[in-house]
Amino acid sequence: MENSGGIQASLSGRYALALFELARDTSQLDSVAESLAALKSALGESAELRSLTTSPVIGRDAATRAVAAVGDVMGLDALTKKFLGVMAQGRRLSQLGAAIRAFEMLLSNHKGESRAEVTSAHPLAKTQVTALEKALKARVGRDVAVDLKVDPTVLGGLVVKIGSQMIDSSIRTRLNSLAQAMKG
Structure with a gap:
């Protein structure tokens, strides 16, 4: 292995x-x-x-x-x-x-799946987790085991880490980006 x-x-x-x-x-x-x-x-x-x-x-x-x-x-x-x-x-x-x-x-790795660390502002419902697993499987091409974390500072949206990749669709990041754009 x-x-x-x-x-x-x-x-x-x-x-x-x-x-x-x-x-x-x-x-x-x-x-x-x-x-x-x-x-x-x-x-x-x-x-x-x-x-x-x-x-x-x-x-x-x-x-x-x-x-x-x-x-x-x-x-x-x-x-x-x-x-x-x-x-x-x-x-x-x-x-x-x-x-x-x-x-x-x-x-x-033994099972041939990837692991994703998913951070959300609130706990996700079972149906949301299932939909997320399907979407991640379509993206990476193999089964994905999801580790869920709750962090209220995210405010909304999700932060997904799979290996070295990170997908940040959190409201916190969007607000920070908007603040940087407004500063000029």
């Missing part, structure tokens, strides 16, 4: 690659992907979990016990729980978010 050098070169990428290869070799890609998606969501919603992953004052053993408890409460698969334990023992939990994103990229 061909992986991007950027993923392999970063610390979080090496963790993600190791997890991906182990999950692939043991036919656990789907269960690990589901566990990581739940973990990603929990990181976004729980200040306590974010604190656990970023606090330098929490020792290795305490962090390992804490992530084991989190894994049990969340019902994460065994491989993901081991992965969290390894990261905690290596004092690398601060890299968890980046490792999850790198794993998602590896999984998308």
